[in-house]
Structures are given as C-alpha cells and as structure tokens.
Amino acid sequence: MRFDVVTLFPEQFRILSDEGVVARALKRGLASLTTWNPRDFATDAQRTVDDRPYGGGPGMVMKVAPLREAIAAAKHAAAVAGHDSRVAYLSPQGRRLAQADMQRIAAAPGWVLVAGRYEGVDERLLEAHVDEEWSIGDYVLSGGELAAMVVMDAVIRLLPGALGHADSAAQDSHGDGLLDCPHYTRPELIDGRSVPPVLLSGDHAAIARWRRQQALVRTWQRRPDLLRARGLGEDDRALLDEFMRGRAGTAAEQERNET
Ligand code: ADE
Numbered sequence: 001m002r003f004d005v006v007t008l009f010p011e012q013f014r015i016l017s018d019e020g021v022v023a024r025a026l027k028r029g030l031a032s033l034t035t036w037n038p039r040d041f042a043t044d045a046q047r048t049v050d051d052r053p054y055g056g057g058p059g060m061v062m063k064v065a066p067l068r069e070a071i072a073a074a075k076h077a078a079a080v081a082g083h084d085s086r087v088a089y090l091s092p093q094g095r096r097l098a099q100a101d102m103q104r105i106a107a108a109p110g111w112v113l114v115a116g117r118y119e120g121v122d123e124r125l126l127e128a129h130v131d132e133e134w135s136i137g138d139y140v141l142s143g144g145e146l147a148a149m150v151v152m153d154a155v156i157r158l159l160p161g162a163l164g165h166a167d168s169a170a171q172d173s174h175g176d177g178l179l180d181c182p183h184y185t186r187p188e189l190i191d192g193r194s195v196p197p198v199l200l201s202g203d204h205a206a207i208a209r210w211r212r213q214q215a216l217v218r219t220w221q222r223r224p225d226l227l228r229a230r231g232l233g234e235d236d237r238a239l240l241d242e243f244m245r246g247r248a249g250t251a252a253e254q255e256r257n258e259t
Pocket residue numbers: 090091092134135136137138139140141142143144147
C-alpha cells in the first residue's frame with residue numbers, strides 16, 4: 001500500500017523509515033512512503049504557507065493553495081502508480097481511531113495524509129479536498145506529523161508479512177476487541193515471582209485456554225467499555241464466569257480464614 005504525506009517537516013518521518021518494523025516493511029516494498037512539502041508548492045518569493053486568521057486571534061492558519069497543490073501532486077503520483085488514494089487530515093477534531101479503523105485503513109490501496117501545523121488549516125481546504133478527518137486521541141499535539149506516524153505504524157504492521165510471526169498482529173491487544181494476555185520469559189523465578197504453572201505445562205490447549213481467559217479478565221477489569229461494545233460469545237462468557245467463580249471462592253475462603 002502507499003502513503004503520501006503532506007508535511008512541512010518531512011525529515012521527521014525518518015523515525016519511521018530508519019529502523020524497526022515499519023522501516024523493514026518499507027524496505028521490502030510492502031508499503032511506500034513519499035513526503036510532499038507544501039512549501040514547495042507556494043508561489044511567492046518567501047514560499048509562504050500560512051497567514052493570519054480572519055477575525056483575529058492568536059496563531060497562524062495554513063493557506064489553501066500550497067496544501068491544495070501538494071495534495072493534488074500526491075494524488076496524481078499515486079494515480080500514476082495505480083493507487084486510488086483517499087485523503088485524510090490528522091486533527092484533534094477528527095473521528096477518534098481505534099484498531100478496527102486501522103484494519104479498514106490497511107485495506108485501502110493508498111492514503112494521502114495531511115499533517116497540519118499552526119492553529120489549523122483553512123476550513124475550505126478540508127471541505128473541498130479532504131475525505132476523512134482523523135484523531136488519534138483526545139489531546140492536542142503541536143502538529144499532525146506524530147499522529148500520521150502513529151497511524152502509519154499501526155497500519156503497516158497489519159500488512160501481511162510485516163511482522164515476523166504470521167499470527168502476531170491478530171494476537172495483539174485490541175486485535176480481537178480484547179486486551180492482550182500477560183507474557184513471561186526466562187527465568188522461571190525472579191525476585192520471588194514465578195511464571196504461571198500452566199505456561200510450563202507443555203499442554204497447548206490448556207495454555208491457549210488460559211491466555212484467552214486472561215485476555216477476557218483483563219479487558220473486563222481494565223476496559224469494560226470494550227467488552228460491552230463487542231459482546232461475549234458463549235465460550236468466552238463461560239471462561240469469564242469460571243474466573244469470577246474462582247474469585248468468589250477465594251474471597252469466601254479468605255473470609256472464613258479471617259473469622
Ligand atoms: N494533531 C494535533 N493533535 C492531534 C490528535 N490528537 N490527533 C490527530 N492529529 C492531531
């Protein structure tokens with residue numbers, strides 16, 4: 001898949017292309033990343049990309065024309081390469097993205113991501129040239145670059161072949177609408193803490209069952225909103241009930257011991 005990013009700070013995207021899972025995916029051609037600087041599309045001698053807001057107030061607003069031309073150039077290059085790209089603008093006013101959105105984004109042939117700076121961009125650019133507006137969370141960053149990189153990282157690691165192990169992405173937190181189970185590695189005992197015995201049992205079915213139960217319990221304890229949103233199948237409900245019964249038993253036992 002193809003990403004074209006419209007940004008005043010193309011160097012920042014080296015974070016993605018220098019090392020790590022995304023860098024490897026880019027090198028192997030699973031995805032491509034091209035940056036487009038609106039300053040290169042400004043027509044005045046100063047290469048102006050922003051101006052004061054109508055109506056007054058602090059900060060500067062990014063002008064329509066340089067952004068419009070940068071987006072057009074990016075879309076054209078994508079089309080020539082056979083990608084019908086949609087345009088997304090990163091901003092705190094956008095729809096908040098979750099894992100399911102990352103899957104949808106990964107299924108598209110390409111995206112032009114517009115990273116805004118200053119106080120924002122002229123609203124008329126969004127109306128006429130942007131298909132979607134995305135937020136990565138309810139907080140304000142000083143620009144859309146980090147948000148664009150967050151989206152690209154979350155999407156590119158989902159592409160087939162991006163991760164070493166074929167199942168890794170499916171097993172992530174949120175992969176199935178659940179948080180991930182806990183993980184352990186050697187040694188078996190450290191600082192008085194041991195590894196749950198089932199993980200040492202070699203019984204693959206028991207291990208899979210324990211992991212599923214842990215994922216369900218964690219989600220129930222930490223993010224009940226996620227459980228409410230996705231609902232529970234019969235098997236999952238039984239696993240969660242089993243944990244609750246165990247807890248109730250432990251609590252009753254504790255009470256008996258205390259009295
Ligand atoms: N730009 C600034 N803050 C942002 C956010 N929370 N999400 C996406 N883009 C942003």
